[in-house]
Amino acid sequence: MLTTTYVPGAPNWLDLGSPDTDASAAFYSAVFGWEYQSAGPEAGGYGFFKRNGKTVAGIGPLTEEGASPSWTVYFHTPDADATAKAVEQGGGRVRVGPADVFAFGRMAAFTDPTGADFAVWQPGETAGLEAVGIPDSLAWVELYTTDAAAAKAFYGSVFSWQTNDVPMSPELTYTVLAPAAGGEEANHGGLMQLPQENLDAGSTPEWHPYFEVSDCDATLAKATEAGATAIIPATDAEGIGRFAMLLDPAGAPFAIIKSATG
Structure with a gap:
């Protein structure tokens, strides 16, 4: 089962790429009771879904050319740069190279050899989602x-x-x-x-x-x-x-x- 005691390789973040973040926020609020919270004007439209005050997911506008609406799963890594090298050596593709997200952590986004997108999160101030494995x-x-x-x-x-x-x-x-x-x-x-x-x-x-x-x-x-x-x-x-x-x-x-x- 999932836990917020994140270890390398475990899912530790999740976000939705949406063509209309307001409409998506309204939908998931109706389904799960989530509340939307903007990450601020410097975050490029990114924000957080909260449940009982705890972050359960992120949401942002589609930013990659040709991207389709989708949820992106992030896996914990202690070293995003080393993971990017392992992805390339394994036949995957680096879509977004390792980059710091303010002081919150370091992320990178990839495509596996069969064409599925995923990402990694190297924790900084933010270890990952604040609630997993419970309703909603x-x-x-x-x-x-x-x-x-x-x-x-x-x-x-x-x-x-x-x-x-x-x-x-x-x-x-x-x-x-x-x-x-x-x-x-x-x-x-x-x-x-x-x-x-x-x-x-x-x-x-x-x-x-x-x-x-x-x-x-x-x-x-x-x-x-x-x-x-x-x-x-x-x-x-x-x-x-x-x-x-x-x-x-x-x-x-x-x-x-x-x-x-x-």
Whole structure:
């Protein structure tokens, strides 16, 4: 499970790139009860989503040419420059080179060899998100990829993640991810091969977040009423919980889950 005691390789930040930050803030406020707080005039339109006074995500305008609305997952690194080198050596691409964000920390953004975007956060004054793993906050991250074997090898070389393959069907294996210093209790995400029908429907490699909720069906109803599109209806996963996947009104994918132990 996720915790705010961040270790290298664990998700420690999350932000939304939106074509209309006001509309996105209104949507997520309606769904999760988040409050939007601007980071100030010097932050280029960037701001924070707060829940009960604690930061649960960031949000900002789309800044990269051709970028689509999406959530970006950041992973903890003690050295963003070294991670950038590891990404390049592993066949990935550095989209945004390591740079300081005031005194808060140092970040860099990448694309993995299969085409999925992700980022890293090297903590300074800000260690990461202030709340995770509780209702209305980040609970899990997941990669959809066109080449699961290549993705496992790449992220293994960059973050030294522990992996555990779980057969879901004769055709599908789900790989559970944990930090190098973790163990089963530290599992933070998963990756899976995109089935052919998803590819035929236009799906592309991407990371997306799961947000913990108190009631999956009620939250799904709130989200669709606020303009989201359900792409996986509320579904039970034995021993895991009840989840659903959506596109927000701008088209950014995310998922919600009422964990079996949450």
